[in-house]
Amino acid sequence: MRWKFAFLMAVLAVAVGTAAAQASQCVTCHTDAEQLKAIIKTLPPPAISAETAGKG
């Protein structure tokens, strides 16, 4: 499968050069700790049942 790998990586290199994954809003937000902290303050805390007891 080596050739397939090499081929895909080549395609990828071109794709990266043009589309620039790094410019998306996903990247901007998910690499910014302060922005993430601010958003999390507005979200409800994750819910787990308080009734779970003992070990399994």
Added chain:
Amino acid sequence: MAPLEPHEKVLVDKDFLDTDHGEIDCADCHGGNPEAGEMKAAHKGMTADPTFPDADKACGDCHEEEAALAKTSLHYTLATYRPTVHRRASEDRKKMALLDKGMDNHCFSCHASCGQCHVSRPDSAMGGFIDGHRFNAKPDQANQCTACHGSRVGNEFTGATGQGDVHYTRHDMDCMECHPASELHGDGKTDHKNRYDVEGSPRCDDCHQPDPKVEQHAVHGDRISCYVCHSQPYANCYACHVGLDSNGLAYYKNPVEEEHLMIGLNPDQGPDRPEKWILVRRVPVDPTSFEFYGKDLLTNFDQANNWKYASPHNIQKNTSQNRECNNCHGNKDLFLTEDKVKPEMQKANAPVIVPEDQIPGKQENQGEDEEKAPRKRSYF
């Protein structure tokens, strides 16, 4: 396992963007809308874990074999769960449906995808990146493997209960030294009878030829499983119950847990497992485990044994039962005799129960005789 700050769970390390995987668009794997500037809109149509239930689309182009094999990995399929519980179930169709609902809520949420072994903590540990979204070749024992396999395997292995496992405490071996990718990525089979029935699953004798100079090895040959002599007491659970609380959240209660070591008979003796004597564990299922979902769901509870083959991860060279022959010979406490099993479960457990007359008798010339024997005199 150290808890993560909520934002750390989803904070992508900038260096990740320069790796093979980080150069791929986020949206190629996760979907969503990469142009949207606000969270809700950006996450619309997003897949949190692009590797479950099917890893083909996200990984298959480059990791064809792993993505294909995953469909046969117990970590994906949990294929042994439903048949095992169904053996005990009522034949009534409506009750079976209620039971399946309970199993869907409580059993099938625990699966390990590529992501949960290589990228994030498992869902059951509330997720979060292991390493800033990097795809690590080697899973993280504490934050991935034992985040799921924690209460028995993890605690016993690291010594949170007992003395720990000599492979870990003395020889620094982790899970992956014995459980390689070839085992965990799936073996191509689809008819697994239980979780031991996996090609590439390890055995003690893959690495050890028991030293015949050790008397206990020499006398017993392959009639006794290594675990019987080299394990410490391990967790046995008696009464797991599941349900949903007033907020609709799944809960698990397992109030009765005991640490002990119990020797039973091997119900599946054969060329692959020749030993007659094994360790057995009380597994947590109870006739009313799923009662939250309906009455009398497990009316055939006694169709399957609830003392099962055990392979505790707390190996030591010297254990209290192998220190002297007669710590084991004639020591009824160590053997699963009939009186230790509830009357209504004796029939189902008959293949593993040890008849009292089969408990090996006390070795006469051990211990006492050594003391009585005249000491060798030294003339030097």
